[in-house]
Amino acid sequence: MSFRSITAAALAPIAAVAMVATPAPVEAAKPTIDLVEKHLASVRSMTADFTQTDRKGRSISGKLLMKRPGKVRFDYGRNADMLMVSEGNQLHFIDYEVGQKSSWDIQDTPMSVLLDQKPDLNRIARIVPSKNENVVIVRARDARRPEFGTLIFAFYRDNRAPGGLVLEGWTAIDAQNKRTVVRLDNQRYNVAVNDGRFAYRDPK
Template sequence: MKILTQTFRNCVGAAALAALSVPAVLPATPALAASPAEAKQLDQAVAALRGIKTMKADFIQSGRDGQMVRGTLTLKRPGRIRFQYEKSAKMLIVSDGKALTMIDYAVDQVQRWPISDSPLGALLDPHRDVAKYGKVIPTGNPDVVSIEVRDKSHPEYGVITLIFTRKASAPGGLELTYWVALDSQNQRTTIALSNQRYGMPVTDRDFRWTDPRRKTHR
């Protein structure tokens, strides 16, 4: 269970990034290292993330060791996201926009930490400039956009690579299909999305959770 919990912790920053790392105001100029074409792709990716108001999707989380766990993602902007893992995992991750909470029902443990302290926390602040940390990675496929995100001043946050595919019906014309998180210990976690549904009814109740220590709802 300790290894499984650590794997989940490693991916929390990656999981939250898709929902929380979008800046409140887009930069007036692109990052200096980006070419015009790359800056355009980066802006398109940011716009695609900003275009998501609510979303539900299925996901498969996998580690470098090949272990996989399935679940359902629920998103409501700003800042709320829920990773409901399959029952066998006995794990839940919820964000209220200020803190990330991991509930481990197997050992009745609850862990909370500020978004700023999570992996790649510098990117989770909506007032930060995500384009400052993002770099387009060529894919050789015009329908696939790959964005590598890292904070060079904080290598301990690790690296996230976001993969988008072009889809006319998705917000901004790009659909986030999966992302890969690589932490400072070189542990890799991949979350692949499928069956994305946008504009779904989502209420605040969807982000409540049962505290196993007190058997009350939060």
Template sequence: MNSLISKVRLVAGAAVSAALVVSAPLTVAAPAAAQSSGDLAQAVSALRGISTLRANFVQTDRNGKRLGGVLTLKRPGKIRFQYEKGVPILVVSDGSALTFVDYSVRQVQRWPIRNSPLGALLDPNRDVMKYGKLVPVGNPNVVGIEVRDKSHPEYGVITMMFVRKASAPAGLELSSWASLDSQNNRTVINLSGHQYGAAVPDNTFRYNDPRGAARR
């Protein structure tokens, strides 16, 4: 179990950073030649069209280690990664702060979103510092977007994949994303069982503080 927890600690931050990028508007850069600017605009519309989303996820690290769970997203900026039973880790954002909770060691880490590189994406009133561009994928039914902050390469790169699906927002469904950090740690998140638009109460994005404080 200790090795499993170590794996989760390593990749959970990258996974949630990717999710937060997904939950926010993108500023788009020039499209790749293999795809059209219409595809890029459609993908951005698909992201903006998600009010709430629940989906199963499978997280895979660069060594092939896999963990599953349920992702809950509520725009703007609210995310919950509920890992499978037996994994004492929770990653959650309430829209103002990103929180990593490790119940095995009673540790809580919080990062203020609006004062972080993620803030520009989560707050539409701020200048967007991230850029998205199309990446060639070789499949007409798949649209790929790469997102990075060019002024801060240490933040890594996130590549999102959408499949064409008529019932999804704007006709595209986010099927997976891959995040690569500055240490070349690669994490892939695959989604399935998408449910859009369901009512999600804000207390979904609270957590039980293992340090003995009241529920946050």
């Protein structure tokens, strides 16, 4: 089964709405955008397992590598014929089966929220009320670039994590209101990630 439509919808210039975790209870003050920015500023790198599911329930899993500023890799495994990767400036979706590469400036993609050197969310983001005080949901949408959609991340509180938050995942919504859910597990923060992991083979 091909998951190209899932990948392109989830990670190209689009939107996201988050999922909810159920962490252990902690003392939780009312969340603010500053709290999320503090977390992001504390994260130099992250690795995680991910599962990506489209609106038809089709799923694909892999490994996420992230290193700020600007570097990310969604690795679908050795046998995959596609790749989503940024070496620092541009986000590339590579389809090796057809020999094509699509690229966007990282600042024009939802991933810029996670990858900016100095995250500033106040202009484009707000906190969404959550029934669970240990879950922090952030909705981001750039009114000047509505074609990029709406991005909402879900974090859960964990005092052991950078800035007291762990990224749980997101859901992508494109201009046609199609949704793609990305869920993270086994998150590890501020671990060594070699820059060579963000290199890629050009499809041509």
